[in-house]
Amino acid sequence: MRSSKFRLGAFLLPSAGASPAQYEEGFAGQNPNYYQDGLRDTSRVLRQVEDLGFDFAAFSEHHFHVEGLELSNNPVMLGSWAAMQTRRLRIGQMGNVLPARNPLLLAEDLAMLDHFSEGRMIAGFARGYQSRHVATIGQKLNAYSTQPTDPEFVEHDRQNRELFNEHYEIIRRAWSEPLFRHEGKHWQLPPDGIVWDHPATQTMAPGMVDANGNLRQIGIAPLTLQKPETVETFTPFTTSPATIEWAARENVTPVIFTPIVENAKACIDLYYKAAHEAGRDIEWGESVGHFREIVVADTDAEAFAIMERGLGFIWTRWHDWFGLNEALRRPGEVGVIRNHPSTIRERGYSICGTVDNVTRQLEKVLDDFKTDTLVLWIAAGPAPIDGLLKSNELLVEKVLPKLGIELHQVTPQLRDEFNGRGWRD
Numbered sequence: 001m002r003s004s005k006f007r008l009g010a011f012l013l014p015s016a017g018a019s020p021a022q023y024e025e026g027f028a029g030q031n032p033n034y035y036q037d038g039l040r041d042t043s044r045v046l047r048q049v050e051d052l053g054f055d056f057a058a059f060s061e062h063h064f065h066v067e068g069l070e071l072s073n074n075p076v077m078l079g080s081w082a083a084m085q086t087r088r089l090r091i092g093q094m095g096n097v098l099p100a101r102n103p104l105l106l107a108e109d110l111a112m113l114d115h116f117s118e119g120r121m122i123a124g125f126a127r128g129y130q131s132r133h134v135a136t137i138g139q140k141l142n143a144y145s146t147q148p149t150d151p152e153f154v155e156h157d158r159q160n161r162e163l164f165n166e167h168y169e170i171i172r173r174a175w176s177e178p179l180f181r182h183e184g185k186h187w188q189l190p191p192d193g194i195v196w197d198h199p200a201t202q203t204m205a206p207g208m209v210d211a212n213g214n215l216r217q218i219g220i221a222p223l224t225l226q227k228p229e230t231v232e233t234f235t236p237f238t239t240s241p242a243t244i245e246w247a248a249r250e251n252v253t254p255v256i257f258t259p260i261v262e263n264a265k266a267c268i269d270l271y272y273k274a275a276h277e278a279g280r281d282i283e284w285g286e287s288v289g290h291f292r293e294i295v296v297a298d299t300d301a302e303a304f305a306i307m308e309r310g311l312g313f314i315w316t317r318w319h320d321w322f323g324l325n326e327a328l329r330r331p332g333e334v335g336v337i338r339n340h341p342s343t344i345r346e347r348g349y350s351i352c353g354t355v356d357n358v359t360r361q362l363e364k365v366l367d368d369f370k371t372d373t374l375v376l377w378i379a380a381g382p383a384p385i386d387g388l389l390k391s392n393e394l395l396v397e398k399v400l401p402k403l404g405i406e407l408h409q410v411t412p413q414l415r416d417e418f419n420g421r422g423w424r425d
């Protein structure tokens with residue numbers, strides 16, 4: 001049976017608004033025209049997917065992308081920009097690269113996004129695989145990316161996970177506890193020795209300072225507008241069993257990267273088992289999202305052309321180097337996976353074609369994985385925007401009705417003490 005709560009999310013890198021040939025000329029990421037063009041396309045997609053009934057849109061976090069392929073230094077700031085252009089669409093990140101970030105600052109920024117968007121913030125946290133930024137931005141934390149080709153993978157992956165877990169715990173506490181104290185391996189919050197015998201704090205924030213005037217606890221302000229335990233959290237494009245099990249225990253939704261049926265089912269098995277062990281009564285497939293591209297057009301050839309100018313270009317020219325094609329490897333298969341857009345389509349990651357062909361392929365995904373969440377990579381930037389917009393429209397207005405799907409949108413649950421009068425009123 002299909003979920004009656006099926007929802008769609010849009011994933012936007014976004015990329016420079018340039019053609020593949022313009023990217024090859026170099027430094028497309030620093031070209032002001034391409035950035036403005038990319039924002040314009042992204043803005044059109046955001047407003048369209050809200051109208052079409054998507055549940056959320058999410059941005060990635062990547063730095064130093066002078067090549068122009070992933071222009072998303074700050075997904076929370078992009079989220080604020082998106083929130084100002086929309087009214088219902090929930091706004092997320094896929095994800096904040098948590099080991100390299102200051103967790104308190106991130107908790108504050110996300111809480112602000114929640115207020116700016118009047119409760120539409122969703123949170124996404126990734127471990128991070130691009131060494132160029134994780135090790136540069138996270139150097140004071142000793143953060144490393146997790147990339148299996150790293151000669152020091154085991155140690156770096158361990159350190160990455162340790163930071164990820166501790167940062168996650170801090171963010172959750174910061175959202176839900178007015179005042180808290182954290183003593184972990186990497187952070188002491190607050191550190192000892194801060195004298196803060198401010199009379200206003202003694203009166204207005206009792207408990208923050210002890211009788212001797214030493215700072216004992218901290219708290220962020222604002223807190224989230226949503227009830228903190230209801231803030232939906234994703235861990236995007238997950239590949240490792242340890243992350244899936246962590247997500248199952250923490251009630252976090254993983255977004256599975258691989259389209260290969262046996263491998264994706266193994267991820268769902270793992271999540272299902274770990275969730276049940278943690279006392280969560282979920283159905284197999286529930287609370288596990290899947291990452292895909294869907295391009296619908298009047299002919300297969302037209303859909304393929306849109307795909308090859310957009311995601312097909314980004315994936316083969318950029319992501320292959322990080323091992324993305326490994327996610328397409330079939331069980332027992334050996335040798336190099338051909339780095340070509342047709343591989344991405346044939347192995348089911350990119351679902352492209354006419355309404356009938358996409359309907360057939362999507363039906364199989366839904367039947368195989370019993371999922372309630374699909375996150376669609378929308379290649380705004382290099383892909384022709386009119387083709388992308390028409391594709392989204394055909395998907396929602398022609399394909400989904402054939403499958404009997406009505407899109408579901410999650411309604412945020414706001415704090416009980418909020419009187420309902422937001423800043424727009």
Ligand SMILES: Cc1cc2nc3c(=O)[nH]c(=O)nc-3n(C[C@H](O)[C@H](O)[C@H](O)COP(=O)(O)O)c2cc1C
Pocket residue numbers: 060061094095096125126127128129146235236237238239240241243244319322323324
């Ligand atoms: C090729 C590739 C592309 C990825 N793209 C993104 C991305 O756009 N945004 C993001 O937050 N994480 C991205 N991830 C990173 C994953 O979210 C994750 O942090 C990393 O792969 C570690 O996964 P694990 O915790 O399952 O081991 C990508 C990972 C790979 C391998």
